Amino acid sequence: MRVPEARAPLLEVDGISVRFGAVQALQGVSLTIGRGEIAAIIGPNGAGKTSLLNVISGFYRPTEGHIRFDGKDRTHLKPYDVAELGIARTFQNVALFKGMSVLDNIMTGRLLKMKGSFLTEALYWGPARRQELAHRAFVERIIDFLEIQAIRKTPAGRLPYGLQKRVELARALAAEPTLLLLDEPMAGMNLEEKEDMCRFVLGVNDEFGTTIALIEHDMSVVMDISDHVVALDYGRKIADGTPAEVRTDPAVIDAYLGVAHA
Amino acid sequence: MLSLLHAVFVAPFADMAAAPAFFVEVLIGGIAAGLMYSLVALGFVLIFKASGVFNFAQGVMVLFAALTLVGLIERGLPVVVALLATVAVMVALAFGIERVVLRPLVNQAPIILFMATIGLNFFLEGLGEMVWGANVKKLDIGIPDESVKVAGILINKLEMSAAATAAVLVAVLAVFFQRTRIGRALRAVADDHEAALSIGIPLKTIWVVVWAVAGLVAIATGVMWGAKSGVQFSLSLIALKALPVLILGGFTSVPGAIVGGLIIGTGEKLGEVYWGPLVGGAIENWFAYVLALVFLVFRPQGLFGERIIERV
Numbered sequence A: 001m002r003v004p005e006a007r008a009p010l011l012e013v014d015g016i017s018v019r020f021g022a023v024q025a026l027q028g029v030s031l032t033i034g035r036g037e038i039a040a041i042i043g044p045n046g047a048g049k050t051s052l053l054n055v056i057s058g059f060y061r062p063t064e065g066h067i068r069f070d071g072k073d074r075t076h077l078k079p080y081d082v083a084e085l086g087i088a089r090t091f092q093n094v095a096l097f098k099g100m101s102v103l104d105n106i107m108t109g110r111l112l113k114m115k116g117s118f119l120t121e122a123l124y125w126g127p128a129r130r131q132e133l134a135h136r137a138f139v140e141r142i143i144d145f146l147e148i149q150a151i152r153k154t155p156a157g158r159l160p161y162g163l164q165k166r167v168e169l170a171r172a173l174a175a176e177p178t179l180l181l182l183d184e185p186m187a188g189m190n191l192e193e194k195e196d197m198c199r200f201v202l203g204v205n206d207e208f209g210t211t212i213a214l215i216e217h218d219m220s221v222v223m224d225i226s227d228h229v230v231a232l233d234y235g236r237k238i239a240d241g242t243p244a245e246v247r248t249d250p251a252v253i254d255a256y257l258g259v260a261h262a
Numbered sequence B: 001m002l003s004l005l006h007a008v009f010v011a012p013f014a015d016m017a018a019a020p021a022f023f024v025e026v027l028i029g030g031i032a033a034g035l036m037y038s039l040v041a042l043g044f045v046l047i048f049k050a051s052g053v054f055n056f057a058q059g060v061m062v063l064f065a066a067l068t069l070v071g072l073i074e075r076g077l078p079v080v081v082a083l084l085a086t087v088a089v090m091v092a093l094a095f096g097i098e099r100v101v102l103r104p105l106v107n108q109a110p111i112i113l114f115m116a117t118i119g120l121n122f123f124l125e126g127l128g129e130m131v132w133g134a135n136v137k138k139l140d141i142g143i144p145d146e147s148v149k150v151a152g153i154l155i156n157k158l159e160m161s162a163a164a165t166a167a168v169l170v171a172v173l174a175v176f177f178q179r180t181r182i183g184r185a186l187r188a189v190a191d192d193h194e195a196a197l198s199i200g201i202p203l204k205t206i207w208v209v210v211w212a213v214a215g216l217v218a219i220a221t222g223v224m225w226g227a228k229s230g231v232q233f234s235l236s237l238i239a240l241k242a243l244p245v246l247i248l249g250g251f252t253s254v255p256g257a258i259v260g261g262l263i264i265g266t267g268e269k270l271g272e273v274y275w276g277p278l279v280g281g282a283i284e285n286w287f288a289y290v291l292a293l294v295f296l297v298f299r300p301q302g303l304f305g306e307r308i309i310e311r312v
Helices: A049-056 A079-085 A102-108 A118-123 A127-145 A161-174 A191-207 A219-225 A243-248 A250-257 B002-018 B020-051 B058-074 B079-105 B110-132 B157-179 B181-191 B193-198 B203-229 B233-249 B254-279 B283-298
Strands: A009-020 A023-034 A038-042 A064-069 A087-089 A179-183 A211-215 A228-233 A236-241 B147-150 B153-156
Touching (some): A023 A064, A023 A211, A049 A211, A102 A127, A102 A161, A127 A191, A191 A219, B058 B079, B079 B110, B110 B233, B181 B203, B193 B203
Parallel strands (some): A038 A211, A179 A211
Antiparallel strands (some): A009 A064
């Protein structure tokens, strides 16, 4: 195992354990995600990948361990505090505001960036108006970037699954996150949609310099786009390194092929 | 047969044309009643929009607000002080509801939250009775329940002030939801709790805000209805009148609550006066519910509701 090359650490997860009653979802997992890298978290079903993401984004409280983000300890934060720190996420089963238009959905991603008094907002006056327009302009850039111009007025709930995932990514991007957590961004997509999504993930990393941690099952995708791969199995980390290293790691092969653990 | 058609489709309109001043009076009465229904419906819409919960306790919140206000006035507080104190009580109630009822039930199915509001309903009813007693109370807010003639048309002062209050409240709330950052956050929370948390919306604050606003709307409703028909436990039943309004207007729409209220208010008044004699009266009692049934069949999302199609 090798520590990914000299990138400054952005997120340091140290000895995290999560237990639900008798179920040990995560057990002493440590990993470091460097600034600007694309890290993939892999593992068989039930390995604890989503639990790990939920701990990082504040949805679960770890029973043990620490999380440092940008050099500061932030183990026990609430999800909305995490969002304020600059961590955005998407969900495995798509959590969009189904009744709201695509544009409104993406605009909600900018809520934390908006300031202003109640009254000027209500009157849509002066600074409030300029602010809304500035945010709209930014959101339009994201819409162009993700190629969803044609659906901006459509209620999100009516879109096909692949597009919903794209809108969810757009909402996360609207918050201008430092760290973007993607929970199976390509699950249930066809080949073409997967290729598009890969392009977007790489583009986000490249253009906005966003650090990305993603959970993915498709090994060819993982090998293609990530700088760094972490493999989990039964709530423990079993491998950590470059894609090439992890792919040939015997523990990973065992976990995927179901060889009995000695 | 012909005479029946005539009686239903021709005679009433002939009556309207024959006495236009009276027609306008009936219409105004209908609009005023309609805005009062809208006010009740608004309380429901607010909470439904922001938490996806149908708040069964809204009617009792109206009663509780009115009881508190009357009770405080009876104990000798000046009206303004009593009103401020009632506002404080309703805001405190919002904090309490968030802490005790909503927070432990985050991410539960809407039906669970709905059941919780049924519990809240009984709790508030009991609390109101315990603290303020079960007698019918008179609420005097200084506006007499009497009519004046304006341009040859009789207008009830109390109904007009209620209508004006409702109109102002509605305008403020519509702007609040459509224009402000908090409004957008509210709509987001209503749609998906998890997603709202992930983009940095603190659920707790939003819930307190929305229940407090619903509490304020309940005070306005309670004052207006209480001044008209006395503060008594049947006040909580006006919630029943709000249901057809909501079905007409759509559960998620503030303008819908207004338009729905107006349609039902004017519809039942006109129906009662002009078509009532044909069926022996009492149209006012069932008109709203029959209209709601028709809407449920042909346009279940209401006039302005959001149509959400779930994919399987």
